[in-house]
Amino acid sequence: MKILLIIPAYNEQDNILKVCKTIEKYNEKNEQKVDYVVINDGSKDKTLEILQENKLNHINLINNLGIGGAVQTGYKYAYNNEYDIAIQFDGDGQHDINYVKNICEPILKGQADMCIGTRYLDKSKSEFQSTFMRRLGSNIISLFIKMTCHKQITDPTSGFRAGNKQVIKEFALDYPTEYPEPESTVCLLKSGYKVLEVPVSMNERTGGKSSIRLWKSVDYMIKVSLAIIIDSMNARKKVK
């Protein structure tokens, strides 16, 4: 079983080494090893130098693509190298490596094609629940997904998600690069893939900036809602 962590990184010079070290530590402790690939999305700081100096497995995008394009590069890499499971993992230390097991479990058991790590399912565990505004945004997007796909996804913007071989292929060929997390979920659901959620806890960002800023969030919400509706309209049913 080959597992790949896709780590998109944009200006993450303070975090990226730490993140890779935790993965190496995880591999020492666990039998199921995980590979990782850092996608350097045209960072303007010293991220690339750090990746090269420490010989971390990385792909350096020759131009900035944004999170969606960076993650798709990871899926293409996973597809080319025939990985069985690909997991999106943030380069800013927000995600906890120890949940990789949990997030892979439904896929290994064949219960799901994609598994999303959700912040909101288990309230007691999570130290970082995120702000009110973010919750509100997530709820609205959830509502839209429920209306179009008839499936409850409590944390549609979570970047911590694992996909099996079919999902990797699907994403490598066609990935919504504009609003990747919610849109890709809708596309998969509409194509008849099984999507499950497992509770995870996330850490607060230790450095760097979140890609969603407050003043942009209204604009983001409108466009994501529109994207979900459009995606749900022209998604094709997969022959399974």
Place this chain on the structure above:
Amino acid sequence: MQLSLRIALIIATLIYLFFILRAIRRKKLQISLSVFWIFTAIALIISLAIPNFIEQISKWLGFEVTTNMIFCVTIFIAFYLIFSLMILISDLKRKNVKLIQEISILKKKVEDIESNMKL
């Protein structure tokens, strides 16, 4: 419209047509895209050459003033142009993303092979 103004406008349109054809000949503009510009130039020349042509059409369509019709048509054409350009840009963007991804993956492969050979 006075004759002198009409002649001046026709000359201006001919110059415009000349520039379009020159751009096509120098391969600065794709032929498929240039069709639109040649047609606008021909339409302009025809409507200027026939006396009272535009005035008649605008009266027939029910515009109170001829200039209103001209503005209306121009804005419609401009909207269409902007829209088709946006489609073109989206298409280019998508292709660009794909190129960047594939080149970056290829570069990584080449670097991996090179470092393997050194060992």
